[in-house]
Each structure stands twice: as structure tokens, then as C-alpha cells.
Amino acid sequence: MDTIHGNIQGLKPNQLKQLGRLYQQRLPQDRLTTAEFAQRLAAISTDLNQPLCTYINRRGQVIRVGIGFPHQTQIPPLELPRYGAKRLCGIRCIATNGPGTFPSEAHLTAMVLQRLDALMMLTLTGQGFERRGGGATGYVDVAYLAHLLPQGADSPWSLSPAIDLDTLVEQDFLALVEGLETEFERDFTGQDVDQDHDRIILIGLDTGEQKGQGIADRLQELSRLVDTAGGEVLETVIQKRSRPHPQTVVGAGKVQDIAMAAQTLGANLIVFDRDLSPAQTRNLEQRIGLRVVDRTEVILDIFAQRAQSQAGKLQVELAQLEYQLPRLTGRGQAMSRLGGGIGTRGPGETKLETERRTIQRRLNRLQKEVNELQAHRSRMRQQRQKQEVPTVAIVGYTNAGKSTLINALTNATVYTADQLFATLDPTTRRLVIDNEDGTRSMLLLTDTVGFIHELPPALIDAFRATLEEVTEADGLLHVVDLSHPAWQSQIKAVEGIIGEMEITPGPTLLAFNKLDQVESETLELAKSLYPDAVYVAARERIGFETLRQRLLALV
Structure with a gap:
């Protein structure tokens, strides 16, 4: 059976079967939904006594079913198509909401983070999922339609007033999406962005314990480093915390703010003003959906650009490999444990282990060459x-x-x-x-x-x-x-x-x-x-x- 996302604990087999059958639905490509599909969602949602979200691609196929609101069931950033600021992701969300309720900012923020084609919120009648006891049929009272707006608008989204479902069903969905993407393309072209030109958001953490430099000086210097490396700083974000969050450096709410800013500004890289652990980098990339680097990586990139002599290139490559080696951990889907004895036998050498071993061999060779360079410089100094x-x-x-x-x-x-x-x-x-x-x-x-x-x-x-x-x-x-x-x-x-x-x-x-x-x-x-x-x-x-x-x- 296709995966049902969210909390499915306590659901009956028949309810799980109903949810699974949603994956078999096919909607018209030029329509946001059909009345039959919307009413079916409302009926299932009422029977579950919980909100429900379905995600549909432009071919009309249901690709994800989740129990919960849009911000609880959203597609992980790394699983979404990455088209940048000039296109939408090609997926729309149709969700149910309680009777008399209005789409919240959390729902709309989830739409922005995923760059959804549209978000349709179905508000149920008084027989909706807030009424306990089951047995209700569940019908749609009104619906709300939300979609993204191009950069420069007062708000990142547009939200319609309450619309009758029959009226919404007749709307030309493809015309709406194509019109939006034309606007996004115009904005993108107007910015004259080079494909190799990184558009960056800087992140600073103010713990009040910076040595020598204040947070403003650190971020100004980091901005200069980014500029030297060939990037463009779009925005700077600062959070005050007594200590860095062990998993994401900044708090969960700030991570979402960063992801939101990245989508609305069209950023493609996040740069932190401090060194990140491999786990922190991995967690941030999973939650933001963009590549995340730290201050050291920016400096290494500058050194790689600036190195002209063979000795300089040699030393830069050594520094880069030493930095990358511990950050390979966890990038593979599965890691075998090679060795002997119980618990150490695995399927063989994974790609991750092969890559680590290759880098280690290269490191040893570079280290030997640096030692030779050191000896050569020493002889030159002795002659002087x-x-x-x-x-x-x-x-x-x-x-x-x-x-x-x-x-x-x-x-x-x-x-x-x-x-x-x-x-x-x-x-x-x-x-x-x-x-x-x-x-x-x-x-x-x-x-x-x-x-x-x-x-x-x-x-x-x-x-x-x-x-x-x-x-x-x-x-x-x-x-x-x-x-x-x-x-x-x-x-x-x-x-x-x-x-x-x-x-x-x-x-x-x-x-x-x-x-x-x-x-x-x-x-x-x-x-x-x-x-x-x-x-x-x-x-x-x-x-x-x-x-x-x-x-x-x-x-």
C-alpha cells in the first residue's frame, strides 16, 4: 500500500484502505480539483476526525497523502523539484480544515516553503471533523485558494476570500499556473542572475561571547568573504541565543524563517558565520532544502580560486580534503561495518567507504608533497x-x-x-x-x-x-x-x-x-x-x- 504520512496510530484497516485509494485518483490536468474528489476528502476527513492533505502533480496524480495540516504533512525540501525562483514546484495541495476556520499563516508558510502551485483549503460544514462521534457524511462548506506572488509584492502569497466549491472547480488551473510562472520568469530575467552566481543568505548567531569581534563586524567580514568568493548577499539574519542549538545552531523557528526567506528571495546558498559540525550541516540542509556552508568553506573556496602556483594549489587541496573527510559520514543510505567478528560483517564496501579511502590515500600523498615543499623552502632559506x-x-x-x-x-x-x-x-x-x-x-x-x-x-x-x-x-x-x-x-x-x-x-x-x-x-x-x-x-x-x-x- 502507498505510504500514508502523519500519525496513523489508532486508524482502522478500512480507514487506511480509504486513504490508500486516494493514490488511485486522477484529476483533470486543467482543473484544480473536482467536486467529487473534494467531497470525498471531506468525507474521509470527517470519518477520521482529523485534517487531511493530498498533494497532486500537474498530471493530476495524487503523489502524497498525509494526516494533518499542510505545515505538518509538507514534502521534505530535498524531495521537491528545485527550479529556483523562476518556477513553481509543479505540485498543488488540497487540504481540509475545520468548520468556520480560516487558513492560518502556518498553512500559507508551508505553501511558500514548498513553492506549491496552489493551496486549496476545504472548510467543512458543521458535520466536520471537530464533531466527535463519527457517522457524519462530511461536506465542503466553502473553500479558500492561495498561491505565491512574485517578488516585490506586499505579501509572499495571495489568499482568496471564501469561494463556493462549484465556482472554484470551474477555474482554469493551468492558466493560473502559467500566468504565475510568466511573472516569476519576468522577475528572474529582470534580476539578470548568472547561473553560476550564488545568491546567499548570511546567518549570524549572537551568543554575546564573541571574542575580539562583535556580531556586526563578523557578519560584515563574512559579507566581504562572500563577495570575494563571487557570491551576492541577499539578506542577513541574526538570532540571539545563549548557546548554539546542538542540531541546527539556530532555533527551529528561525530555521523555518530562513527557509521562507530563501524561497521568497530566490537564494540558492545559506552561509553561517561559524563552523558547523557535519550533523548540523546535514540537519540544516534537510530542513531548508538548500546547500548550507560555513565560514571555513567560504575561505577555502577563496583560497582555491586564488592559488596560482603549484605549491599554492597543493596546499589548498590538502586543506580542502582535510576539511571534507569527516563530513562524508552519513551521506550514504547505508553504511557497512567492515572488519572481523560478530556485528562487523556487512554487505561489502559501500560507495561512502570507497570515497573515504580514496580521499585518505590522496591526503597521504599530498601530505608527503607538502613535506617535500617544506624541505625545499627550508633549503632556500638556508641559502639566503x-x-x-x-x-x-x-x-x-x-x-x-x-x-x-x-x-x-x-x-x-x-x-x-x-x-x-x-x-x-x-x-x-x-x-x-x-x-x-x-x-x-x-x-x-x-x-x-x-x-x-x-x-x-x-x-x-x-x-x-x-x-x-x-x-x-x-x-x-x-x-x-x-x-x-x-x-x-x-x-x-x-x-x-x-x-x-x-x-x-x-x-x-x-x-x-x-x-x-x-x-x-x-x-x-x-x-x-x-x-x-x-x-x-x-x-x-x-x-x-x-x-x-x-x-x-x-x-
């Missing part, structure tokens, strides 16, 4: 040290202007852009400094990958060969974007990452950049907090003479 030329590693928060500074100081051509993580591969250039006595001194400046709050551990591990340029340098030049509103927390973030390195780096010179974009109050505050720092504007080449002399004194 033999020449007795001091080295200074340029560190700083991403987009602080490190590459612009090394270009201006050494006439290099390192790629620069107003983006986060514009450059990944370390670049070493000579800096020649004229001394007061007419002699010349030489330094080697190494541009390194930018840091960020809570730099993902997978990246720190994969890029250790690159980060060793920091620990092995004779001194550090810490570049700070003084024009950024959160420059103080960015300083702490960089210092925190450097402090966690196994080898203590050499002395550090703090250089505040973008002096030409800073207000006087901010400049005075920085000078009072960091009196030994230097102040430059890399693009305008301001403060370079002082910087050169301080670099020479540093090493």
Missing part, C-alpha cells in the same frame, strides 16, 4: 642565510595592504586588489636602503598570506610550509589597515595567530597603513596606544623613508 642578508616577513590581516606595500618599496609586481586573500603565494623581493654614510644595505622582504579572525586549522596546517617564512624571518613587519573600523581587533587576531606558532618569530615592527584614509581622531588614538609604530600610505608612498630606516634597525 648563507648570504647573510637579513629577511623581514610582512604579516597582517587580509586586505591590510601588504602586497601594495612590497610593490611600492621594491618595485615588484605582486598582484593586488581590494579583496580578501588577493594573494596566497609568498613572494620574496630585495629592498635596497641608502644609508646616511653613502653606503647601501640590503633586506629581503617576504609577502605572506593574510590572516583573519579564527583562521581555519585546516589552512594553518596545510600552509605551514608557507607560514614558516614567518617563523624563520629575522623580523616581522606587521601591517595594519588603520582605516578599517575594527583595526584594533584585527591587530589582536594577527598577534594571536603568531603567538600560537611553534617557533617564536623575531622582533616585530608595527606599520599602520592607509594613512591617507584615516580621520585625525583615529590617528591620535593609534599613536597613543602604539607610540613605537610607523605610519605609511602605501599607494601614496607616504612615510617610506622612516619605514626603511626602522626596518634596517629591526634586523
